[in-house]
Amino acid sequence: MPAYIQQFTICFGVLLVAAYLVPAGVLHWIVAVRPTPEIETARIQRRRPRREDVRREVRQSLAALVFFALYSVALLAAYRAGRALVYWNPSDYPLWWAPLSVVVAMVLHDTWFYWTHRAMHLRWVFPWLHAGHHRSITPTAWAMLSFQPLETVPQFAFFALLIFFVPMHPVALLSYLMLDGLVNAAGHCGHELTPRFIRERVGFINAVAHHDLHHRRFQSNFGQYFNVWDRLMGTFLDDKPAAPETPSIVRDERPRELVSRPAAREPSV
Ligand SMILES: [Zn+2]
Numbered sequence: 001m002p003a004y005i006q007q008f009t010i011c012f013g014v015l016l017v018a019a020y021l022v023p024a025g026v027l028h029w030i031v032a033v034r035p036t037p038e039i040e041t042a043r044i045q046r047r048r049p050r051r052e053d054v055r056r057e058v059r060q061s062l063a064a065l066v067f068f069a070l071y072s073v074a075l076l077a078a079y080r081a082g083r084a085l086v087y088w089n090p091s092d093y094p095l096w097w098a099p100l101s102v103v104v105a106m107v108l109h110d111t112w113f114y115w116t117h118r119a120m121h122l123r124w125v126f127p128w129l130h131a132g133h134h135r136s137i138t139p140t141a142w143a144m145l146s147f148q149p150l151e152t153v154p155q156f157a158f159f160a161l162l163i164f165f166v167p168m169h170p171v172a173l174l175s176y177l178m179l180d181g182l183v184n185a186a187g188h189c190g191h192e193l194t195p196r197f198i199r200e201r202v203g204f205i206n207a208v209a210h211h212d213l214h215h216r217r218f219q220s221n222f223g224q225y226f227n228v229w230d231r232l233m234g235t236f237l238d239d240k241p242a243a244p245e246t247p248s249i250v251r252d253e254r255p256r257e258l259v260s261r262p263a264a265r266e267p268s269v
């Protein structure tokens, strides 16, 4: 078997398990397999995801993983050529840099995510890159990688930029990737799992409800971890319990091509 096919197979397998099945599976288990009464009451939308929606989310995620595996093979080649800033010797940088590099990665990723995400919502870009992700009005954890082929480019590009420009120890990098996967899966799981003290005291951190609201409202809450960019740019929308997603209160901001699709119709609550 040619070496590049072998590398692709390994990359696909590792990504499938570590970047999709584990984070999405953990969140699926928490909210759908063994939900406690507390978890049930934490459900954000009254509408439940349909089986065909979940099937589409898994299908699109598997297709996206094929692209991610291809990009990973190229990234590995760049790493082998000595272009990455990943360092194995902990004494190459001060010890405090390892945990700080995780925070730096989160801040950079959030900034990248906000602006590329907002750009993907431009009317002429949306159908080509991002409409597939937004077919999930009531997303599940399985939608975490549900991207159209072209959307995989900006989604993956951040990780390439990260290892080329930010020196990270493999432990810090892996911790960050695991955290990113769990936050992404949680953000789509449809249940408010964010600890109460964060929701009430740490206003700049996004709760699950914020990205869930993005799947219903489209033009607000573009950030991933934080809502600082959303607040600065006037796109922040909070999900107040007193203002449920009733059609009379929530304006329909979905692009026309999705409004006409039955699969992406606003939930009838
Ligand atoms: Zn989403």
Ligand SMILES: [Zn+2]
Pocket (backbone or CB within 6 Å): 117, 121, 130, 134, 214, 218
């Ligand atoms: Zn979006």
